Amino acid sequence: MSTTVSQIDEVKTTPWSGGRSPFNVEYGKIMMWFFLLSDAFTFSSLLISYGSLRFSASVWPAADKVFQSIPGLVDSGQPLVFVGIMTFILILSSVTMVLAVEAGHRNAKKEVVWWMIATVVGGFMFLGCQALEWNHLHHEGFWWGSTPAIDELGKFFNAGGTEAARHMTAQEFANLFFTITGFHGFHVFTGVIINIIITVNVLLGTYEKRGSYLMIEKVGLYWHFVDLVWVFVFTFFYLV
Amino acid sequence: MSTESHEVHHEAGDHQSMTKARIIKVAGILSAITAVEFIIALYLVPKGILPIHFANPVYIVLTLFKAFYIVAYFMHLKFEKLGLALAIIVPILFIIGLILVLTNESHHWIDLRG
Numbered sequence: 065m066s067t068t069v070s071q072i073d074e075v076k077t078t079p080w081s082g083g084r085s086p087f088n089v090e091y092g093k094i095m096m097w098f099f100l101l102s103d104a105f106t107f108s109s110l111l112i113s114y115g116s117l118r119f120s121a122s123v124w125p126a127a128d129k130v131f132q133s134i135p136g137l138v139d140s141g142q143p144l145v146f147v148g149i150m151t152f153i154l155i156l157s158s159v160t161m162v163l164a165v166e167a168g169h170r171n172a173k174k175e176v177v178w179w180m181i182a183t184v185v186g187g188f189m190f191l192g193c194q195a196l197e198w199n200h201l202h203h204e205g206f207w208w209g210s211t212p213a214i215d216e217l218g219k220f221f222n223a224g225g226t227e228a229a230r231h232m233t234a235q236e237f238a239n240l241f242f243t244i245t246g247f248h249g250f251h252v253f254t255g256v257i258i259n260i261i262i263t264v265n266v267l268l269g270t271y272e273k274r275g276s277y278l279m280i281e282k283v284g285l286y287w288h289f290v291d292l293v294w295v296f297v298f299t300f301f302y303l304v
Numbered sequence: 305m306s307t308e309s310h311e312v313h314h315e316a317g318d319h320q321s322m323t324k325a326r327i328i329k330v331a332g333i334l335s336a337i338t339a340v341e342f343i344i345a346l347y348l349v350p351k352g353i354l355p356i357h358f359a360n361p362v363y364i365v366l367t368l369f370k371a372f373y374i375v376a377y378f379m380h381l382k383f384e385k386l387g388l389a390l391a392i393i394v395p396i397l398f399i400i401g402l403i404l405v406l407t408n409e410s411h412h413w414i415d416l417r418g
Contacts, residue, residue, distance in 0.1 A: 079385070079387075086385070086387055087387050087388040088385050088388075089385070097388070097391075097392055101392055101395060101396070104396060104399075105399070108399045108402065109402070112399075112402050112403055113406075115403070115406065115407065115410075116406035116407060116410040116413070117410070118410075120410035120411070120413035120414045120417060121417070122414065128345070143345075143346070144342065144346060148338075148342055152335070152338070155331065155334050155335060155338065156331075158374070158378055159327060159328075159331040162322070162327050162377075162378050163324070163327060165322075166322060166323070166324060166327060281380070284378075284379075285379055288374055288378045288379045289379070291374060291378075292371055292374045292375065292379075295367055295370045295371060295374065296371070299363050299366075299367040303341060303345055303360075304360050304363055304364075
């Protein structure tokens with residue numbers, strides 16, 4: 065028996081010849097990517113529905129008239145300031161998350177814990193701001209299925225449009241706003257819960273024993289995705 | 305075998321590329337883009353320097369820039385294998401189709417709604 069292998073029986077080692085992931089990524093991480101892809105489709109369909117309803121309306125509530133309060137401080141005249149604070153909080157908590165991942169690559173347990181705690185705090189701050197914002201709009205009369213009284217609606221619109229058209233689009237706006245920011249807020253909430261669980265695991269030394277902090281990267285992907293969605297929600301609800 | 309050891313070396317280099325300095329730099333870019341959006345929304349549009357129908361496309365382009373920086377650097381996709389990046393980005397392009405269909409459709413709805 066000859067020990068030499070013929071050319072055709074030789075085991076190939078190219079990325080796509082099997083036996084290992086051609087993407088060179090751990091299973092859990094690639095599944096997180098595919099989950100996020102499906103979640104991106106969900107958010108896209110919500111935002112595109114919002115866009116098409118808004119395009120098909122003759123009038124629409126003006127963002128700088130609906131969102132012009134800083135709950136607890138100023139009641140009106142400060143458009144975009146509060147949502148600006150929320151946006152920076154979320155961007156910063158994304159930054160602390162990457163810093164946690166970076167510390168994980170160096171196996172620096174203490175640093176990972178502190179950056180994860182900072183990320184969780186950022187997440188709670190964002191949720192608190194959103195609760196204030198929802199509370200403010202609810203007090204003005206906006207909710208799923210309800211708007212402020214018809215004769216009070218004028219202050220939320222720029223000039224133009226009939227009273228009936230204003231009432232209809234104000235209702236569409238309220239439904240879409242609470243649904244889309246609510247679904248996003250639910251993602252932030254689950255993200256915070258997952259981050260807390262992972263932080264506890266880091267403290268217990270789970271990943272130290274495992275020899276890698278890859279789990280931080282996986283929850284980091286989810287957390288950045290939440291920030292990514294907010295970038296779009298922010299543009300289409302507050303700026304455009 | 306020499307190709308494999310080359311790959312391993314290449315990967316180690318990739319992980320190093322997301323250093324603290326680069327994280328701070330990307331964070332700065334994201335904050336700066338957001339700040340530009342606020343300058344447009346709070347100053348340029350109300351003062352009439354920039355008409356709103358011109359500001360809206362600018363917002364969308366700036367948003368796509370922010371999305372690129374978050375996905376490429378924070379989510380590390382720029383440093384993954386090209387195959388993985390394509391597996392994620394190509395399906396996203398189908399969304400453009402839905403946007404085109406529904407924005408086109410909504411121009412008909414506006415007549416129906418009167």
